Amino acid sequence: MIKLNQLFADVRVLLLTLSLLVLAGCDVERRKSDAELGLNPQQAAGRKLYDNYCDRCHEPYSTHGKKGPGLKGIFKNQYLPLSGLPTNDDRIIDIVKYGRAKMEGFSQVMTDEQIKDLIAYLHTL
Ligand code: HEC
Known part of the structure; x- marks a missing residue:
């Protein structure tokens, strides 16, 4: 036994x-x-920002959700997965700056230049 x-x-x-x-x-x-x-270099800078500010809630290389939807292929689709808003730089910049529902905004945290770097990285997902 x-x-x-x-x-x-x-x-x-x-x-x-x-x-x-x-x-x-x-x-x-x-x-x-x-x-x-x-x-x-710009996309790599954007990736660092993503790691710091987005990764805890959004998977970059999967559509699998964490607190927010996965962002894989985000710019390859015409519409955003959750809200159905059209996917374009201006929309995403607004979401990052001012937030949406349970997502906080980052206009106090990142400069416009940094948000551009971040967008450049999001285009590679
Ligand atoms: C604390 C968690 C959290 C953080 C940090 C966060 N998000 Fe979000 N995000 C969310 C949630 C939750 C939603 C869904 C909001 C809603 O209900 O519409 C969302 C929505 C989004 C959407 C819209 C998705 C859609 O289908 O409409 C985008 C794009 C997005 N986030 C990008 C980012 C980026 C880029 C960052 C980093 C700067 C970030 N988020 C940081 C939680 C977060």
Whole structure:
């Protein structure tokens, strides 16, 4: 009986280790370098801003939602996924500056120049 318990414990440790390895593997695959993504300096600057201010609520490389909708391919679609607003620079700049519903605005946090960099990055998603 004791041996059987020990066996179950071992199997559990093994499964946990394996799932952690799989998760770590996914993470490595998901996070590409700026160079791998072919980002120019402006887009790379925008990516840093995205990491700082947007990533906690929006997935960049998935349409899967966090607190807000995933932004993968955001500029490739004619309309925004949640609000159905037309997708264009001016609309997105407004949303970033002034917010929407539960999303705060960032006009106090980022300069217009920085928001332009951010938009340049969003175009690469
Ligand atoms: C605290 C969480 C949070 C942060 C941080 C945040 N957002 Fe949002 N965002 C949301 C939520 C929630 C919505 C949905 C609002 C609504 O109900 O219309 C949203 C909506 C949006 C939309 C419109 C989507 C649609 O389909 O209408 C865009 C575009 C967007 N966010 C971009 C950004 C960008 C770019 C940043 C970084 C500057 C950012 N968000 C930061 C939570 C967040």
